Amino acid sequence: MKKHYLLNWVWGMLLWSTVNVSAQNAALKNFPEGSQPQEVGDRIVNKFLKTPHTRFGNPRAEKAPDYITYPDACTWLGALWYAKATDNKLMTAGLVKRFEPLFSTEKHMLPRMVHVDYNVVGAVPLEIYIQKQGGQEYYDLGMKYADTQWQVPADAKPEQRAYADKGYSWQTRIWIDDMFMITTIQSQAYRVTGDRKYIDRAANEMVMYLKEIQRPNGLFYHSPEAPFFWARGNGWMAAGMAELLSALPEDNPNRPAIMKAYKTMMKTLKKYQGKEGLWHQLIDEREAWNETSGTAMFTYAMIVGVKKGWLDEKEYALVAHKGWLGLVSYINADDEVEDVCEGTNIKNDKNHYMNRKRITGDLHAHAPLLWCATELVTVN
Template sequence: MKIKNIVIASLLFFLGGSAMFAKDKYLSDFPSEANPITVGDKITKKFLATPHTRFGNPRAEKAPNYITYPDALAWLGAMWYAKVTDNTTLTDGLVKRFEPLFSEEKHLLPKMIHVDYNVVGSVPLEIYMQRGDKRCYELGMRYADSQWELPSDAKPEQKAFADKGFSWQTRVWIDDMFMITTIQSQAYKATGDAKYINRAADEMVMYLSEIQRPNGLFYHSPDAPFFWARGNGWMAAGMAELLSSLPKSNPNYKTIMKAYLTMMQTLKQYQGKEGLWHQLIDGEDTWSETSGTAMFTYAMIVGVKNGWLKAKEYAPVARKGWLGLVSRINADDEVLDVCEGTNIKNDRNHYVNRKRITGDLHAHAPLLWCAAELATMQ
């Protein structure tokens, strides 16, 4: 009996060890230029050295009227990265960058009227969780709470969503499922109050039922039946981020996990030879785009780390995505080939011919999320 138990134990160790080996083999031991800590350090320092952008584009001619989601999500990613690498110098710089928003730069804080604005509250909540600044807690929670507080001048469609228990800021646009879920997840982490993560999960399931296609991907909208990479990236990263915090006991957990797994399976099939995904995911004739690639890579890294995805199957895909991204960082520590801001249009050429921006925070943000996750595996 003892010998049998030893054999069984050895077999279980071998099987578990093989999965761990597959994970470690592909998501660690990178070439020096692709070391997540090397990359994360320089992209964070680049963010700190770059003034607030206009919608993520550091080369935009006009100064920003207010901070919006690309800056906030790069900031958040940099905070996550600095935390997991215990780099207090970077954290100090990121916290110091926020301080003027309580005084001379207060006008740059956006109004609490839109998903792209309210997600900015994720940054002060992260500062609070890392440094205990009560001012940041109060500011961040106002952004989280106001997303469910119907304003007096709400439009009929906004009131209709609120009456169903959803955020009045609901649009059923794919972007929303990173913006809404992130600020609500941050509020849950900061408070421990389950209402925040529960409302995010309810919102996600509603979006999935409305706009996910049978193959797991998402049209930009019902009127724009194209699988635009960055739009799908928001959904992929949003599901991964939400599932990372959502208790398995939540009634929506299985539905969201199934949607996530279906999407990952399809994405795996469309990865390009260089490790990047195309501007239109199923369009091999379209150019390789970095912001969507970074979000897909992040979603897969998180899935492998948490055991949702088989390491043997998905760790090589995530590694290839990371190496492809790193190959698109120029000598000025800027990511190349980032799709410009893109509104909905029922025209394939509208997506194919979008400008390719250099240094846009739409790509720097998810690159930092990836670096933060990978840094914990080195």
Template sequence: MIQEMNIFKLLAVILWLSIGLNTEAQDFNFKNWPEGKSPKEIGLRIAGKFLKTGHSRFGNTHPKNPPSYITYPDVCTWLGGMWFAEATKNKVLFRGFEDRFTPLFGEEKNLLPKPNHVDNNVFGSVPLELYMQTGKKKYLDLGLHYANTQWETPDDAKPKQKAYADKGYSWQTRIWIDDMFMITAVQAQAFRATKDEKYIIRAAEQMVLYLDKIQLENGLFYHAPQAPFCWGRGNGWMAVGMAELLRVLPKNNTNYEKIMFGYKKMMSTLLRHQTDGGLWRQVIDDDEFWLETSGTAMFTYAMITGVKNGWLNRKTYGASAKKAWLALTEYVNDEDNLREVCAGTNIKNSRAHYIKRPRIVGDLHGQAPLLWCATAFLRK
């Protein structure tokens, strides 16, 4: 009788341990999502919202005014939507994104951004993605125009821009952390589309320039040398820029190890600054700042990508990414808009400047990285 009771106790312990291990596994494995919070469900909502919404209006925000040009937040959301459609094999959804682009070859041609700034040239990422998913050369030609002009110094370039170009960097270099998505994204897309290594080589060299100049000892970045604040979304652009670059950068590239080291150093520090609720702050390392969602989504994407590619420890960073995602889903309202998104932010040497930034609902700066996260979870 005593032996039988001991066997039952042993079985109970085994069952308890099994449940515990399964629960722990769910914390860092990207499955078993609560109802309504899975990447596929959220991704479909955010993608659909974008397709039902007109082009955004920078500097021309009155609802009766037409948009002036396609802005980089539109680009980022458009790109994320097509990535998501590919990851879910949703051809109907993809056609929606392609149909949205078609007028830019005709009646909306005036909305094509001028290739004269990092925020404009990233537009080329969208037609390059369209080319890779359709094979239509018109998309390739348009996309490469933006990738190439990022390295073609115009006659009216300023002395500082010419100086960077003379050293082999993009003339659009300005040493703002935002640039390390805007530049590397279109160059990485051009490499994916053409397999021409010049695009990925120069993107990697550009990234190393920024790492050398502005990465701090703890792995984070100031917004710019003259703005010594670790602004959340700014660091998000850098985190995603490195992750996107490393996804396609050949391991034999001379800059691969340095970029990977910079990426891992940043991820390690981000892990320490994640709040108990799962989000990161508007200024990452200042506990008095508010919780901000766009930067959080970007860090989440970078961590998911690192886990999926084996760069980061799955148990540690997978749990962090899943915690962040579930927290982010709580900020998506009934109209499929992400809340607590920092408004577009220029550099300024003022703590008050960053803490007082408007908090926007449904801004594409937040919608885009939410789509990226959904895609990253679903990629094979």
């Protein structure tokens, strides 16, 4: 725990210990000054608006980005959600204005539509369109990112064509990160069109991933080649399931399997939450350091579950409350979240995960923090 955040954390824990566990609203609404969702959300969005495009989320990367990377897109999307939830029209206008150059002077910064991490960028113009802050060009751009995820290119590899032949995205690679990237752009396409093919194929894709890589305890290896419960990787899956289930119609045949997988994961995550409210860089390794991006994603998934009635509020509302307070204690005076795991490729080596660098201000944590803030400010 950072010393300069200790007082805030102590007050938070005192409040947490006195919350009536039978009241979801109390657990998800009562926060001490400095930790209130709207205070925190305003700080993080305003920081984003002042921060240039990053290279894979790191504002201090030595090299400038060649294109808009997925941490920026996920933060942008979260900021738009948050601005709408708080009815902050000035903030919304600033977020839209930031996108406008991508149709002109920054058009070269739009990523190619050839990878799950690239295609998720389309969720941002679709959100701008959904909020009636942008016209047909926003719709067309966003839908192109959604549609090309299932349109097999001529130069696709045999393994990509094999997935497509089975009805899955040709961009499938069985990495847990994918289950936020794919489900988010497809969910957005469903929201904007009402066409169930988008949400149905996202759900079908999710079920395939669950069968392939979810472990009996509900957690996920980073990939079949990397049998470690890496926090942020699991965070993408937790957030992806919460986001997908929020959009998925009740009569979708894959919904029960996804809900079961989600609840199994939440149960195990509850068990591994640390004393300070955070989860570790490797979830089941107590000696691993507290990691903020995974914590934010797990907290978001639980907040959504409690609000939607999927999770027992007596068990999970306080876990989410504790997670939020722990996460907020890692925001520094410059409105940056600390102790964010650096970008992490797959490697069959435990130390590869245990010894990752801790980044300050990385958007991998700022994005899910905004998702949490959005859900918390809309608690009734």
